[in-house]
Amino acid sequence: MSAAPSLDSAFQALANPTRRAVLERLTGGPAAVKELAEPFDMALPSFLQHLRVLEASGLVRSHKRGRVRTLRIVPERMLRVATWLERQRERWERRLDQLDTYVKQMEEEGQ
Secondary structure, three states: OOOOOOHHHHHHHHOOHHHHHHHHHHOOOOEEHHHHHOOOOOOHHHHHHHHHHHHHHOOEEEEEEOOEEEEEEOHHHHHHHHHHHHHHHHHHHHHHHHHHHHHHHHHHHHO
């Protein structure tokens, strides 16, 4: 197994609405932890746990300069998740098209 975070950890991180909101905010550019935490009604230690999950998943990276920790999104990781989802969508569209063709064929044979 590679040292890169797994796709599972990315989906685990995305499963939480707070973490998804943080990622949405970071699509607009890097932000300091304090800025990211402002809209959430939770204690800072709880919020920091969400950031640790995001960082462990590889979806974000942090950089500390002085006393300010700034986070930024990792587009390559998001692309990996999007690519996986796209493959699943394509697979299900194919299956549904096959089902549609089968149902039409059955209707035609029944008439």
